[in-house]
Amino acid sequence: MKATSEQRACLDAFNAGGSLRIEAAAGSGKTTVLRYIVHRGFLDGRALYTTFGKKNIEDATARFPLNKIDVRTNHSLAFRAIGGSWQREGRLTNRVSPGELQSLMGWSDNTFAPHANGRTGSHLVLATLDLFLQSSSDQITAEHAMRVVARRVRLPAEAVRFAIKIATFAREVWSRMMKRGDAMKITHDCYLKAWALTRPQLGYHHIFLDEAQDTSELMVGLLSNQEDCQLICVGDRHQAIYGWRGAINAMDRFDTDATAHLTQSFRFGPAIAYAANAVLAEFLESPLRLRGFDSIPSTIAPLDNPFCILARTNASLFGALVGRLLSHPNDRLGVVGGVEDMERLVAGAEALMRHERTWVPDLAEFAHWGEVVAASEEEAYAFLLPLVDLVSTYGTAALRGFLAKVKGNERSEVTCAQVFSTVHKAKGREFDTVRLCDDFQAPPDPGDQETVWDPEEGNLLYVAVTRARRTLDISQCSSASIALAMHGRKARPSTPLAQLRN
Numbered sequence: 001m002k003a004t005s006e007q008r009a010c011l012d013a014f015n016a017g018g019s020l021r022i023e024a025a026a027g028s029g030k031t032t033v034l035r036y037i038v039h040r041g042f043l044d045g046r047a048l049y050t051t052f053g054k055k056n057i058e059d060a061t062a063r064f065p066l067n068k069i070d071v072r073t074n075h076s077l078a079f080r081a082i083g084g085s086w087q088r089e090g091r092l093t094n095r096v097s098p099g100e101l102q103s104l105m106g107w108s109d110n111t112f113a114p115h116a117n118g119r120t121g122s123h124l125v126l127a128t129l130d131l132f133l134q135s136s137s138d139q140i141t142a143e144h145a146m147r148v149v150a151r152r153v154r155l156p157a158e159a160v161r162f163a164i165k166i167a168t169f170a171r172e173v174w175s176r177m178m179k180r181g182d183a184m185k186i187t188h189d190c191y192l193k194a195w196a197l198t199r200p201q202l203g204y205h206h207i208f209l210d211e212a213q214d215t216s217e218l219m220v221g222l223l224s225n226q227e228d229c230q231l232i233c234v235g236d237r238h239q240a241i242y243g244w245r246g247a248i249n250a251m252d253r254f255d256t257d258a259t260a261h262l263t264q265s266f267r268f269g270p271a272i273a274y275a276a277n278a279v280l281a282e283f284l285e286s287p288l289r290l291r292g293f294d295s296i297p298s299t300i301a302p303l304d305n306p307f308c309i310l311a312r313t314n315a316s317l318f319g320a321l322v323g324r325l326l327s328h329p330n331d332r333l334g335v336v337g338g339v340e341d342m343e344r345l346v347a348g349a350e351a352l353m354r355h356e357r358t359w360v361p362d363l364a365e366f367a368h369w370g371e372v373v374a375a376s377e378e379e380a381y382a383f384l385l386p387l388v389d390l391v392s393t394y395g396t397a398a399l400r401g402f403l404a405k406v407k408g409n410e411r412s413e414v415t416c417a418q419v420f421s422t423v424h425k426a427k428g429r430e431f432d433t434v435r436l437c438d439d440f441q442a443p444p445d446p447g448d449q450e451t452v453w454d455p456e457e458g459n460l461l462y463v464a465v466t467r468a469r470r471t472l473d474i475s476q477c478s479s480a481s482i483a484l485a486m487h488g489r490k491a492r493p494s495t496p497l498a499q500l501r502n
């Protein structure tokens with residue numbers, strides 16, 4: 001490959017021998033530069049490429065010289081060490097459901113009273129356990145549980161008491177998971193945590209960590225503690241969008257000797273780079289600026305038929321999907337990652353209509369459907385309005401029918417007229433044409449002292465606008481339009497907004 005000056009700088013920093021952080025903007029070829037380093041760099045011992053995403057591992061396996069470097073997910077490292085023992089016992093599963101946990105533990109509906117029924121309480125225990133699994137903590141504490149129960153229990157003193165109770169149950173579950181021969185099943189994150197608690201030394205002289213911005217606190221600690229090892233972490237701090245599942249923006253958590261930058265995007269042209277820079281500057285106050293690839297004629301313009309519809313939330317995406325099904329009933333449509341998240345939304349709505357609590361994340365804090373309807377009228381819960389409208393207009397039975405019509409189509413995207421995705425499911429993906437839904441959030445007005453701005457909301461919009469290669473349609477996305485307008489007012493006369501159309 002003919003390396004750019006930025007790529008050569010990454011290689012030089014690697015060959016200097018110290019630990020290295022590579023700040024890589026969207027579409028700038030993270031895997032390409034790592035492959036370049038592996039081929040051209042001074043590797044003087046065992047090397048490892050690792051990340052949490054299976055798709056990244058599949059791509060890397062096809063592109064890296066496997067005689068020079070091991071390519072493994074974080075979990076496969078742990079599985080090779082200790083995870084297989086649980087599999088041999090038949091106890092390894094992808095997911096422990098709240099119902100299964102309640103049955104195994106013998107919890108009744110009164111166990112978690114008055115704050116939750118048995119199934120919802122079991123979900124809270126599992127959510128607390130998940131936070132522990134992603135953390136560097138040696139033990140489950142009430143602090144893990146407080147993050148789960150705080151929105152459900154309004155009175156602080158009651159919340160603390162309930163958190164202590166949930167944490168106690170979570171410790172009991174963890175103890176059974178670790179006990180050989182027990183009937184309690186475990187997930188892949190469980191054996192990863194158990195392995196990390198042994199403080200393992202991996203024996204590699206070079207470790208390349210991809211998607212470092214979404215690394216869990218657990219893996220940050222494990223990799224930072226490797227002895228006689230050169231660590232190269234590469235990622236984009238503004239693509240950190242998994243905080244809800246325990247990931248941390250780890251780009252600054254690693255103490256590295258050098259930092260290099262990749263700002264040239266090879267995914268899209270200058271117009272889309274301008275939109276990304278608008279979000280970075282106006283919503284995230286970041287000094288990072290991307291450069292679009294001049295030979296790609298990208299535009300920002302309304303589209304009649306974009307291939308990909310991107311939304312921040314499943315509720316908003318659900319509304320867009322139903323609208324397309326009604327207007328184009330004969331089209332083959334797909335949902336990236338499948339429709340299971342939407343099916344859970346429908347099931348959660350049905351439970352709340354029966355005045356039963358649900359563990360579906362977007363609905364877990366509500367006691368009945370009427371609370372959801374009322375909350376959807378508030379700005380903070382506006383993302384629920386599409387779901388409320390869908391349930392009110394069509395009913396849950398019809399919504400299940402809509403989902404059944406598209407279920408499984410995602411397995412052959414090339415045969416779909418259009419695909420629908422949340423930003424989380426589209427992470428690492430790119431599409432020729434993309435339209436953004438209007439559920440992304442902009443920062444509060446400067447005079448608003450009450451609203452707390454979560455920078456991850458800005459990250460979500462940044463990831464969304466950088467999924468398009470050719471044409472980005474923001475005509476229905478007020479947040480993206482606001483960012484562009486703010487940035488446009490600051491642009492020099494030589495860079496007018498009109499440039500976005502050519």
